[in-house]
Amino acid sequence: MDDCIFCKIARHELPAEIVYEDAAFIAFLDINPVNPGHTLVIPKEHHANLLEEPEETLRDFLPVIQHVARAVEQATQADGLNVTFNIKPAAGQVIFHTHAHIIPRHADDGLRHWPGKPYATQEDARKLADAIRERMNE
Ligand SMILES: [Zn+2]
Numbered sequence: 001m002d003d004c005i006f007c008k009i010a011r012h013e014l015p016a017e018i019v020y021e022d023a024a025f026i027a028f029l030d031i032n033p034v035n036p037g038h039t040l041v042i043p044k045e046h047h048a049n050l051l052e053e054p055e056e057t058l059r060d061f062l063p064v065i066q067h068v069a070r071a072v073e074q075a076t077q078a079d080g081l082n083v084t085f086n087i088k089p090a091a092g093q094v095i096f097h098t099h100a101h102i103i104p105r106h107a108d109d110g111l112r113h114w115p116g117k118p119y120a121t122q123e124d125a126r127k128l129a130d131a132i133r134e135r136m137n138e
Pocket residue numbers: 001004005006007008045046047096097
């Protein structure tokens with residue numbers, strides 16, 4: 001897409017600290033990192049989010065993410081990583097071109113994990129699981 005900044009990075013039309021690139025994927029530093037070394041991995045072909053990606057792209061995507069994640073972990077001497085996809089604005093997606101966040105984490109980085117919200121009843125959990133199970137066959 002012409003006005004997509006990640007497409008422009010993929011085409012080398014915008015500058016970025018690129019850390020990995022092959023024919024189909026490119027990885028570069030997030031310009032507003034949660035922690036130093038926060039890296040984004042994107043398929044070069046434009047799709048809005050993970051749910052829109054062709055399966056054949058996804059088969060090749062995860063090994064690339066793993067490869068980059070190992071390098072980020074080692075280079076930042078991280079104690080752990082968060083690897084996430086934000087899908088749609090409600091989940092914090094800002095750039096509508098599929099990207100995996102690789103966020104180095106340190107035991108003392110001050111970030112808190114999301115709080116859990118337990119189901120009120122087991123019936124609530126079962127109903128929701130039923131709804132998901134029904135859609136697995138669609
Ligand atoms: Zn794009």
